[in-house]
């Protein structure tokens with residue numbers, strides 16, 4: 001089943017970035033609106049970090065909601081900090 005991939009967006013403009021689809025790590029991808037660019041390898045590294053963050057936050061929120069009203073379990077975890085990313089994906093974790 002193809003089509004499981006997610007669009008990679010510029011972190012600032014939220015528009016899909018453009019680049020060659022040759023799968024080369026050194027291919028440069030850039031934002032058509034603001035022109036921010038990086039190699040495919042770096043773009044994927046940044047996007048992976050972003051996915052990690054939104055997944056962590058979604059898990060934490062899910063846990064918090066399921067524990068709400070339970071006075072025997074106290075969650076004192078800090079919210080996952082929100083960072084800014086040069087590139088993001090439109091990945092949405094489901095819990």
Ligand SMILES: [Zn+2]
Nearest residue numbers: 010013031034
């Ligand atoms: Zn941009």
